[in-house]
Amino acid sequence: MRIDIAKDVLEHNDALAEQNRRRFAEAGVFVVDLMASPGAGKTTTILATIAALRDRYRIAVIEGDIASRVDAEKIAEHGIPAVQINTGGACHLESAMIQRAVDHLDLDALDLVIVENVGNLVCPTEFDLGEHAKVMILSVPEGHDKPYKYPGIFEISEAVILNKYDTLAVFDFDEAEFRSVVGRLNPRAPIFPMSAKTGEGVAAWADWLAARIEAVKEGRDDA
Amino acid sequence: MHEMGICDGILTAAVQAATSAGASRISRIEVSIGELTEVMDDALRFAFDALRRGTMAEEAVLAVNYLEARSQCTECGSEFRHDRFDPKCPECGSYVITLVQGRELRIDAIDAE
Ligand SMILES: Nc1nc2c(ncn2[C@@H]2O[C@H](COP(=O)(O)OP(=O)(O)O)[C@@H](O)[C@H]2O)c(=O)[nH]1
Ligand SMILES: [Mg+2]
Numbered sequence: 043m044r045i046d047i048a049k050d051v052l053e054h055n056d057a058l059a060e061q062n063r064r065r066f067a068e069a070g071v072f073v074v075d076l077m078a079s080p081g082a083g084k085t086t087t088i089l090a091t092i093a094a095l096r097d098r099y100r101i102a103v104i105e106g107d108i109a110s111r112v113d114a115e116k117i118a119e120h121g122i123p124a125v126q127i128n129t130g131g132a133c134h135l136e137s138a139m140i141q142r143a144v145d146h147l148d149l150d151a152l153d154l155v156i157v158e159n160v161g162n163l164v165c166p167t168e169f170d171l172g173e174h175a176k177v178m179i180l181s182v183p184e185g186h187d188k189p190y191k192y193p194g195i196f197e198i199s200e201a202v203i204l205n206k207y208d209t210l211a212v213f214d215f216d217e218a219e220f221r222s223v224v225g226r227l228n229p230r231a232p233i234f235p236m237s238a239k240t241g242e243g244v245a246a247w248a249d250w251l252a253a254r255i256e257a258v259k260e261g262r263d264d265a
Numbered sequence: 266m267h268e269m270g271i272c273d274g275i276l277t278a279a280v281q282a283a284t285s286a287g288a289s290r291i292s293r294i295e296v297s298i299g300e301l302t303e304v305m306d307d308a309l310r311f312a313f314d315a316l317r318r319g320t321m322a323e324e325a326v327l328a329v330n331y332l333e334a335r336s337q338c339t340e341c342g343s344e345f346r347h348d349r350f351d352p353k354c355p356e357c358g359s360y361v362i363t364l365v366q367g368r369e370l371r372i373d374a375i376d377a378e
C-alpha cells in the first residue's frame with residue numbers, strides 16, 4: 043500500500059526551535075548563533091562582543107564548540123554566565139540542546155544570548171535553533187573563495203563577519219571578490235570586517251547587534 | 266555528516282507511518298530534497314544503508330527527488346529558476362528575491378505492506 047506522509051524531515055528539530063523562539067520572545071532576549079570553521083575566531087569574537095556591549099546589555103553565552111570546556115571557562119572568567127553544551131561529538135547544534143542549555147539561564151535577566159556553534163561550515167545551516175539570527179564568521183586566512191565552496195552558510199546568515207582583518211596584508215585575500223560573491227549569495231547581509239583580537243571594526247558589529255537587541259526588547263523583532 | 270541525522274528523521278517518519286497503517290515492511294521511501302540544502306547524495310545513501318539495517322525498511326529503496334532552486338522577484342513578481350551564485354531576476358535584473366523552493370527536506374510517501 044502507498045502511504046502519503048508529506049512531512050518535513052527535521053520537523054522534530056523545527057518544533058523544538060519554535061518553542062525556543064517563543065521563550066526568547068517572551069523574555070525579550072535576542073539570541074544570535076555564531077557559525078564558523080574551527081579557529082576562525084568565534085570565541086575571540088564573543089569576548090570582543092562582550093567587551094563592547096556589557097555596559098549596555100546583560101549577556102550570556104551558550105558554548106557548543108566540541109573542543110572542551112576551555113571556551114566556556116574563558117568566558118566565565120569575565121563574569122559572564124556561560125553554559126557548555128556537551129554535543130557528544132556532533133557536528134552541529136540542535137534545538138533540543140539549546141532548550142536544555144537555556145534551562146540553566148535566567149532568561150528574564152538577560153538581553154543577549156550568544157551561541158557558539160560547533161566549528162563546521164555545513165551542518166549548522168540546516169538546523170534551526172530558534173535563534174533570531176545566524177551569523178557567519180569567515181577569517182581572512184581561510185581565503186576569499188570560501189563562499190564558492192560553502193555557499194549554504196552564506197545564504198542563511200543575516201550578517202557576515204570578516205575576522206582577522208588585521209592579517210589582510212599577509213594573505214592574498216581579495217576583499218572585492220569576496221564582497222561580490224557574498225553579495226550575490228545573500229544581498230541583504232551586511233559584511234563586517236573586523237579584528238576580534240585588536241578590536242578594529244568591532245563597533246560596527248556591536249551597533250548592528252544593539253539595534254537587533256533593541257528591536258526584540260520593544261517586540262518589533264520576532265523573526 | 267548531518268546526513269545521518271537527516272536519514273534518521275526519514276526512517277523514523279517512515280516507520281511511524283507504516284506502523285500506524287498496520288504495515289510491517291517498507292519497500293520504498295520517497296523524499297524531496299532542495300538543491301540549496303547541504304545534503305550530499307553519496308553521504309545520504311551511505312547513511313541510509315547503515316541506518317536501515319534491522320528496521321522494517323531494511324530492503325527499502327530510497328527514491329530522492331531533487332528540487333531546483335526557484336525564487337520570486339520582489340520587484341516585478343516573476344518566478345524563475347536560478348543557481349546559487351546568480352539568483353538574479355531574468356526579467357528586471359533585481360537581486361531582491363524571495364526563495365519559493367530549494368531548501369526542502371521532506372519525506373513524501375512510502376510503499377509498505
Ligand atoms: N590575528 C588575529 N588572530 C585572531 C583573531 N581572532 C582570533 N584570533 C586567533 O585565532 C585563534 C582561534 O581563535 P578562537 O576564537 O579560539 O577560534 P574558534 O575556534 O572559532 O572559537 C586564536 O589563537 C585567536 O587568538 C583576529 O582577529 N586576528
Ligand atoms: Mg571556540
Ligand SMILES: [Zn+2]
Binds near residue numbers: 133134164165266267
Ligand atoms: Zn555533519
Ligand SMILES: [Zn+2]
Binds near residue numbers: 338343355356359
Ligand atoms: Zn524582477
